[in-house]
Amino acid sequence: MKREIAKVKMEFAKEEFITKGKDLALNLTANLDSIQSELNNSSDLIIRRFGLGGSRQDQGAVVFIDGLVDKKEVEWSILRPLMLKEAPISDKPEGEDRLEYIELSLITVGEISREHQFNRIIAAVLSGKTALLIDGSGEALAIATPGWEKRSVNQPDSEVIVKGPREGFIETLRTNTALLRRKLGDPGLTLEALQVGTRTKTEVCIAYLKDIADPKLIKEIKQRINRINTDGILSAETVEELIEDAPLSFFATMGYTERPDVVSAKLLEGRAAIFVDGTPVVLTAPFLFIENFQSPDDYTYKTYYGSMIRWFRYTAFGISILLPAIYVALTAFHQELLPTQLLITMAAATEGVPFPGVVEVLGLGVIFEIIREAGIRIPRPIGQTVSIVGALVIGEATVTAGLVGAPVVIVVALTAISSFVTPSIVQESKIIRLGITILAGFLGAFGITIGLLAILIHLASLRSFGVPLLSPMAPMHLRSLTQDVLIRAPWWMMFTRPKAIADQNRTRQKFYSRPGPPEEGESEENR
Amino acid sequence: MSYLEQGKISGSQLVILMVGFLLGSSVVIFPGQAARQDAWIAIIIGAVEGGIFALIFTTLARRFPGKTMVEILETVFSPYLGKLIAVIFVWYAFHDGSFVIRNFTDFFTTTVMIETPNIVFAVLLTIVAALAVGNGLEVITRCSLVLVPLTVLFLLVTFLAQLSQVEWTNFLPVFEIPVWQLLKISHSAAVFPFGETVFFLMVFPFLNRTKECRRKTVIGVLLGALLINIIAWGGIGVLGPTRALFTYPAYEVVKMFNLPFINTRFEIIVVINFLTMGFLKLAVLYYVTVLGLGQIFHLRSLRPLIIPIGILMIILSIINFSGITENFEFNTTSNLIYSTFFQLVIPLITLIVAMFRRLPRRERGC
């Protein structure tokens, strides 16, 4: 907590309009008035004046924001001990040592701090603390009595998995970090808090494992976050866009997740996680392209099926970016590649269709996107009807009306479905698909390959916090490749962390730690 | 260490890049076709000869660690003469690049897309290569790391699929053509593609351990020879005598049969192989040209060179020949001497002069 305060101080040091904040006056009323004026008498600002130790004239006051604090806490642990008669305050001399006495022996709240600067009191009050001011002291107590509404921890809708933990992050930073702590008992787990957003004052927290994560990486992340100079941070994506390596690239260079288990797995691989207060999404860096195809389920399935499903995912990605282009290329340029029967069938199906194949594919793709968007935006129950109407009725009708050929509908539908197999890369795949389909419409297979080459070059040139995005394919690290890319190796074979990420501390476990029953002559201890 | 390229590549990466470079045009035009059923022997001999070239110019590279060919030339000969020779060397890279583009466009306009004007292929390929070159050596290498394994996979798959069609009698009789002619043909195989590895003299200094350039180059040449031989075996075994008819045997081979079960043709795989590998080769040559020119003129950045060189390369590729027959004619006759001059003579002379002048001296300028 001390460190956070220090950070807050540092943060404020950057802002000139508060740095000329004055100290507290000795007069209580004056202080309260200036607090009120500073907060423009907001209706949710509550100032409760009272007398210490049952004395008549008011010598103290608590200041807090209604809704941010737990009222019971304030009443029981602050007001009660101070106001009751038996509290021997009156015989304490006025001023700081009286306040000290209160802090030390009366207030029964865990987190408490002394402040003498005016603006700091304000900040504390605004961040859900209760300020205790007493007459005749140039200092005040900032008492943490947080008690605002929060969502309960449950499975995130975006990342549903079959086996494995069901909990997901919520909007409150502390809860999220607590979830992470519960997963990682290692004392090396470090949480560094920064505050960004000159007006939102959003708390951003970098989490990493000290002896695993690359110090340079952490330094880099901190520098980039401190470089942020915007007035408001409302979501993790904002932070991502403000600190990522290739802002203009349409490939993501940072990972995101809503699951504590995923975050802890990534931390264990030597990555760093960035929590942003007010959003359940947690960013992870550095990011590898391959992570788009890794799902937490891979690691809960047995290794064979895990590897198989991963290859299905690669295939699905291939389909989602290539299928329309391949369809166009085959039907418009390379008919000789189709089996004769299939060619005849397709010729029959597209007979008399007014538009060329490219136009059909692109148009239908656009229509599909519109339907999807509509299905998402409007309320759930209607949404499903919309998607059904769109998909079935429109699809069927266009074919029967002879506007598009049946194969095109199949192609577009298949593409759409397989593009949702890898949710984290769905945006990229859409852009790529569009571009490559157009290229294919002009130049067939040549166009497709040229497009893929251009994308490959772009990917190869991308880095995420100094790590090549295409690693471990290029530059190639066979160990990492065989552990978690080509196959999902069984846990007892994942000896090392990815070389590209955690190079200074790679060993995860003893080299050959294959489980099995004890062979005779060897006892449980020495194996 | 040149300030124009900060990238570092490892030895194994160099090998893979080199294999891609060697496969470049050979994916469709495997060398030594003139030797009919002895083509594979010609390729092996050619690879050995190319390996000898490699030994010579890697000796040169190891003598001047951290120096590209241009810098070596400028130190060995006087700056002016050195510059002159460097210009010739760079011209060779440039010319070779235009060759790649030309083969490429010819292939596409004769096989897959006849109606399309070949300038389109040239322009698009060059743009992609320019992208790679603009991103520097590391990115080219990474692309090769992804592309070469794929291509090798495709090659092996096609080869295995062909095995059912191979008629072993097509390999007989062995050593039919007289030895002298065989040697001539294998020399043509040596200068194209194996000897072309001489261009890696511009790349060696960026190895993170320059000393191992010799071993890696030899390995690369041998691997490349093996893969090209696989293509050649397919061509000989399947096509037999008719191979002499075809312009692109490797393409015809795959045309010959259907993929079992799904009964579809997949000659497009050859096209894609050629496209990717041709891209790699062009990218390397393009890069060598740009880097060399930049070092000759002591430029501070390579970016301004990329676009003009690209345009010029396309233009040269068009005015290289008036027809594809001239292309093959040149490859089989005068190229033998033309390329040998750059691949063997220049490095050898440089090495000898360097030894004579006891270069490099202790004070290492660069």
Add this chain to the structure above:
Amino acid sequence: MKLQNRLTFSILIIAMTLIGSGCWSYRELETLGIVSGAGFDLGKDPEQVLLTVQVIKASKGKGGGNGSLGDGQGQGSRPQPVAIVESNGATAFEAVRNAVSKFSRRLYWPHNQILIVGKEAAENGVKNYLNFGIRQTELRPTAWIMISPGKAGDLIRAPGEMGQIPAMEIKDMLQAQSATSEIGSFTFYDFIERLMSKTTAPLATQIRLNKEGEVELAGTAIFKGEKLVGFIGKKETRGLLWVIGKIKSGVVIVKAPANKGKVSLGIIHAAGKIQAETKNDSVKITVKVNVQSGLGEQTGDLDTSKPEVIKSLARREATVIRNEINAAFKKAQELNADIFGFGEAVHRADFKAWKKLEPRWDEIFPKLKVKLIVKTNISLNGLINKPISQK
């Protein structure tokens, strides 16, 4: 930063080039006339080439396409799935181009299944029909090449029994022949390969219309160089196939000993091998045929459970095969066409001698002595090992 500039910029340039130039090789499916079979004949005057092609109509029966599809036939009769196009030209290539003037669509060759050449045309030499085929990248080398004693056009016109695409049916018929191995199937490519070597005689399947007007495959057409010189029947064809090792399966019928009916042997595996050796330019050819077969059926009550009976059957089978081969060989020598590729065998064996022999091969081949070794072995005798006889 710079990189993204470059990327976007290059994409822009690509777009410029593409849009500026338009799309050339783009051809919609429905603009193609997919050729399923083609036939070459001599035109009215022998200088002309008469091309008859069979173009597939994408019928709405297939693929559940939409309604808008006009096929000329009336609704009542089943519509013929192909259209026939005829065109003339000085060369084959020109004939193909001229077809456009008579047909709404551009002929699309890669899916051509069969290539039929009429007798007269073949006798004048087939090169100028094939040359275009191999130069033009569109025609596939795997198309089947056939020769018809009559006009090729009639065969192309002939409707298929199943109402399928006729060319497809012919192709299936051809591939089904491997059951008897009495018809050789030769691709366009095989033909060219044999044409390439100066001595080996190119071969093609013989196809004709029988009296009922049905398409039937009969034997093999033999070329000398590029000219058709004659046909051989099914028996000789099989003899030929034994030697060049193209027998997949088939049935050999032998008379049972002590005339106990016939026994038909199913071929399980057959291998033919040609060995040549030359000493002071006298050629010695040895043909080895190795056949494994099993008892298929038997008429009469021969007890097949005894090994010696099986042996005798094998011996008889060997003689049958030898006769077939000899017949083929005799025919080949009459026509003086090296259908077996003995010449190439010599070439492989020693190419120095071949240099001298090759020009004189036409004199050598007719009086060539061939040593014929046929090894047969009956390994399986079916589910029963005794004849069905009431006792």
Add this chain to the structure above:
Amino acid sequence: MLIIILLVFITLALFDLPGLIRKKYWRELAVYSGLMLVALVLSVLMLLNVQLPAVTTEIGNFIERVFFKKP
């Protein structure tokens, strides 16, 4: 057509020139503009289909004249 060529070259120039001028890379600028000029001239010549020498063929002929003593 000529217009298009010119436009392409101008766009390409706009892509590199400003950076060079901003950084005051005069030598690079010289090399760049020299090469671009050559490229422009050549492409214009090709556009007006002037018969340019088939470079490689010429090289080949030269070599043959020197080494193989062909006329």
